[in-house]
Amino acid sequence: MRRRNFRYLLIIGGVWIGGGLLFYINKGSEKDPNPALRLKDEIIAETGLGVGPIESNGSLKRRESPDFDDNNDISGLEDEKMVGGGLRRDISIENLNNDIITTKSSSNEVDWKYFDERGYVAKDALKENEDIYGRNQFNQKASDSIASNRDIPDTRGGECRKREWPSSSTLPPTSVIITFHNEARSALLRTIVSVLNRSPDELIHEIILVDDFSDDADAGHDLAKINKVKVLRNSKREGLMRSRVKGADAATSSILTFLDSHCECNKNWLEPMLVRVAEDPHRVVCPIIDVISMENFDYIGASADLRGGFDWNLVFKWEYISKEERALRKNDPTQPIKSPMIAGGLFMIDKAYFNKIGKYDMLMDIWGGENLEISFRVWQCGGELEIIPCSRVGHVFRKKHPYTFPGGAGHVFARNTRRAAEVWMDEYKKYYYSAVPLAKTIPFGNIQERLNLKKNLHCKPFKWYLENVYPELKTPHHDDVQFGAMAQGHYCLDTLGQSERGGPIGLYTCHGSGGNQEWSLSKDGYVKHAGDLCLSVPGEVEELTAGSSLHLRLCNKSMQQQWRYLPESGQLQHLGSALCLDTAIGQLTVQTCNPHTYTQKWKWKFPGASSASQDSV
Ligand SMILES: [Mn+2]
Numbered sequence: 001m002r003r004r005n006f007r008y009l010l011i012i013g014g015v016w017i018g019g020g021l022l023f024y025i026n027k028g029s030e031k032d033p034n035p036a037l038r039l040k041d042e043i044i045a046e047t048g049l050g051v052g053p054i055e056s057n058g059s060l061k062r063r064e065s066p067d068f069d070d071n072n073d074i075s076g077l078e079d080e081k082m083v084g085g086g087l088r089r090d091i092s093i094e095n096l097n098n099d100i101i102t103t104k105s106s107s108n109e110v111d112w113k114y115f116d117e118r119g120y121v122a123k124d125a126l127k128e129n130e131d132i133y134g135r136n137q138f139n140q141k142a143s144d145s146i147a148s149n150r151d152i153p154d155t156r157g158g159e160c161r162k163r164e165w166p167s168s169s170t171l172p173p174t175s176v177i178i179t180f181h182n183e184a185r186s187a188l189l190r191t192i193v194s195v196l197n198r199s200p201d202e203l204i205h206e207i208i209l210v211d212d213f214s215d216d217a218d219a220g221h222d223l224a225k226i227n228k229v230k231v232l233r234n235s236k237r238e239g240l241m242r243s244r245v246k247g248a249d250a251a252t253s254s255i256l257t258f259l260d261s262h263c264e265c266n267k268n269w270l271e272p273m274l275v276r277v278a279e280d281p282h283r284v285v286c287p288i289i290d291v292i293s294m295e296n297f298d299y300i301g302a303s304a305d306l307r308g309g310f311d312w313n314l315v316f317k318w319e320y321i322s323k324e325e326r327a328l329r330k331n332d333p334t335q336p337i338k339s340p341m342i343a344g345g346l347f348m349i350d351k352a353y354f355n356k357i358g359k360y361d362m363l364m365d366i367w368g369g370e371n372l373e374i375s376f377r378v379w380q381c382g383g384e385l386e387i388i389p390c391s392r393v394g395h396v397f398r399k400k401h402p403y404t405f406p407g408g409a410g411h412v413f414a415r416n417t418r419r420a421a422e423v424w425m426d427e428y429k430k431y432y433y434s435a436v437p438l439a440k441t442i443p444f445g446n447i448q449e450r451l452n453l454k455k456n457l458h459c460k461p462f463k464w465y466l467e468n469v470y471p472e473l474k475t476p477h478h479d480d481v482q483f484g485a486m487a488q489g490h491y492c493l494d495t496l497g498q499s500e501r502g503g504p505i506g507l508y509t510c511h512g513s514g515g516n517q518e519w520s521l522s523k524d525g526y527v528k529h530a531g532d533l534c535l536s537v538p539g540e541v542e543e544l545t546a547g548s549s550l551h552l553r554l555c556n557k558s559m560q561q562q563w564r565y566l567p568e569s570g571q572l573q574h575l576g577s578a579l580c581l582d583t584a585i586g587q588l589t590v591q592t593c594n595p596h597t598y599t600q601k602w603k604w605k606f607p608g609a610s611s612a613s614q615d616s617v
Contacts, residue, residue, distance in 0.1 A: 109227045112196045117148055120222055121186045136184045137398045138262070138294035143186040146297055148193035152394065154267050155290050155301030159333045160390035165271035172278055173205040174270070174348065175251035179243040180261035181212040185219050187262040187396065192229060194265040203270055205253035206230055210243040239366035245359045248351065256354055259393070260345035264292060264299065266392040273348045273391045276336060281350035282383040284374075286342050287391035294398050304333065304389045308341035309470065311514070312435040314372055314417050316341055322472075329389075336386035340379070340470040344371025346393055357381050358453045361419055363445050369416025376424035379469050381459040411442060418444040423451060426462045431476060434483075474518075477531075482521035482565060482604040485510055486572075488583060492517040493602070495529055495552060504549035505535075506588045510605070521604075525562045525575060526555055534561040537590060541576035546591045550581070570601035 121144055126132060132141040154161065176195050180188055192207055211220035211233040224231040232246055248256050255277055257270075273285045291300040305326055309319040321329070321337060329335060361373050378385055418439050421429040433440050466473060476483035486493040487510050494508035495516040510517065519535075520528045527535035534555040537544050541559045555561060559576040566573060571593060572581040579590035584599040594600060 108225065110225050112148075112193050112226050115189075115223075115226050117189060120189060123222075124185045124216065124219065135182070136187070138184075138187075138396050139296065140184050140186070142295070142297045143184055143190070146186070146190070148186070148190040149197050150190075152264055152266060152299040153301065155288075155299075155392050156267070156390055157304060157333045160268075160272070163334055163390060165268060166275060168200040168202045168271075171203060171271065171274045172255050173203045173253050174255040174257045174274065175205050175253040175351075176207045176257045176259060177210065177244060177247035177251060178207065178259050178261050179210040179212055179240055179247060180214065180220070181237070182214045182216070183219070183261040188219065189223065191259060191261055191263045191265075192223065192226065194263070195259070196226075196228065198265045198267055199270045203274065204228060206251070208232065208247045208250055210234070210247040212239065212243045213237045237366075239364070241360040241364045241370050242362055245362060248354060248359065251351060254351050255348060256351050257348045258346065260395055262292070262396040263346065264394040266290065266394065269391045269393050271391075272334075272388045276386060276388060277348055277350055281353045283386055284342070284347055284349045284353075284378050284383055285336070285386045285388050285391075286339070286347045287393040288387060288389055289343060289346060290392050290394040292394040292396045294396050297396075299394050301392070304337075305329070307337050307339040307387060308343055308371075308375070308385075309339075309473070310341055310372070311473070311512075312431040314369075314421065314432050314436070316343060316371060318343075319472075334390050336388050338469075339385045339387050340465075340473075341375040342371055342385050344374070345395060353383070357383065357457065358450070361416075361423075361450055363447075364416040364419060366412050367416075368413035369418075369420050372417060373420035373424065376420060376462070376465065377454075377459070379465050380424060380462070381454070381457045414439045414442045415444050418442060419447055419450070423447050423454060424459075424462060428462045428466070428475065434476075474514075476520060477522065479522045479524070480520040481523055482519075484519070485512070485514075485517045485605045486519050486527075487603045487605050488599070488601060491583070492605075493519060493588070495533075498552055500533055500552055500554045502552060504588065505552055507583060512605075521563070521565055525564055526557075527561075527563050527572070528555060535563065536560045537574055537577065537579075544574070544577040544579065544590065546579055547585070547589050548579075550588050550590070565602075565604075566595075569595035570603060571595060572600075572602055 125144065126140055132139050136143075178188075178191060188209075192209075195204060195207060205228075207226075207229045209220050209223060209229060209231045211217070211231060213234045213236055214220065217233060220231045220233060223229050230250070232250060234243060234246070238246075244258060247258075255274065257273075259265075269287055273287065276283050276285045288302055288304055288306075290302050292298070293300065305321050306318045307321050308316060310316055320326075325337070329337070357377055360370055364370055364373070375385060414436065417432075417436075421432045422444060425432065466475065488507070490510055491507040492510040493505070495505050496508065497516065498505050508517070516529075518529065522528060529535070529552060532555055533552045536551050536553040536558075537560050538548055538551060553561070562575040563581075564573050564575060565571075573579070573593055574581075574590055577590065578593065580593035580600045581602065582589055582591035582597070582600050584591060584597065591600070
């Protein structure tokens, strides 16, 4: 059964692109009228409130209460803090633990519907001839041109649309925490507006923005005018983990909802998650993450049959749930999906539980590895990770990070990942180091506090996690001397779907997802696939000739199946005939060994080790 699943994974392997497997569902279908979604300009026109005519520079002139101080252009919060005077009347600034908190008097708050969106976005508009991808790695021009309260398709399945959710009065409200660093104003504002626009008012206690020392302090600061929005600003770059913990500590409701800063919440996104967490605070839940195109900001529904996983390189990936689970989901598509890992950018957690299980690893920097760490921690320490299919939130997936990492992205990612591996993976961390040998050279700092936490919470070992949460992640057998894909350039040894009685096997473009390209070399010289199939030469070994093709046969300890790998030349030599595995004639054969020929050179690669790191949210 497992073998069949892997084969299936291979078939779909070709459609892996960065952030996941996308299914264009509901696209182009008629738009579900969303009563909560009203066009801001219409409201403004109806009520005559809020704005005057559009000025030539594209910004709107406000007509607000007389003490609304619109002209006071604050250029630097830090400066203001140091001067200690001259604060705006509507917005005061406190200094708490070296960070800046922007608060406001309620009389000057505005509902999001009356926030001067155009003026706010225009302050950071692209310059003429500027690269539209230059600042954000997504099309800022497209983002800037799209209203914060635009309509988006309701991407939920039919059963989710039909389902009634408990009334708001029976659910606890949440604090939404959004951390950001140099986010495009339009994307950040749209995230906030989508929260306020598509959630029952009484369920949003507050939105806490944590500005992780963006170059432009006003981008966050100006949003503090919006009802329910609170802004914290770090006085130096802290990274995602410490910023989120600051936001969480400042939150005053019992449920935390973490969002990325370029998201759009969809219809009824909040209730299905709140129900699960309110029922059982050990559940850490995520929405299905729909895709907002980085090219044109189209909103595209994602498949509901995915969950989060990883290979031994510890890079997050989306993967299909099993055939059995898909069959179960057909009966009730509203049921949560257990996920070995969360993408990390968007999730909801009970605040007391977040605190109890150790928040985040505060010694991790910037980005990366934290989702791995919190995923292992939640599962191993008694919680559960769930994807809630009736909750949908869009996210702009990018190919690379728009901002720089102090110390370099690869280094920071490896350091964080190493911290997670060292604390949570016990002896299994060796497979990570085999997959990413360079990681061993990167210092990961002190982890004693996290080890103490693990001990005090009586967390289960990683072995338990592998057996109960992620049995699909296969461990190399203890007899294996090599494990993973056998690569020759961009091509990998591949079963081509053949099984124990099948025809010749061959080469296929390396896809890095294991499956038909997953092999192991045991100590006694068998090249195995899926545990019980062995790479075999045909016929009697004594009669084997150069040019013979290779097959898969059930492992039977015969001479036909015995090989040795010569690491220096990269050759795989058949013991009985002394011929070498070769691709010279465009197909896989055995040929007379020649250590200098490229077509006999093989490299062992861990599955997934070649797949690129991604903005996994
Ligand atoms: Mn993101």
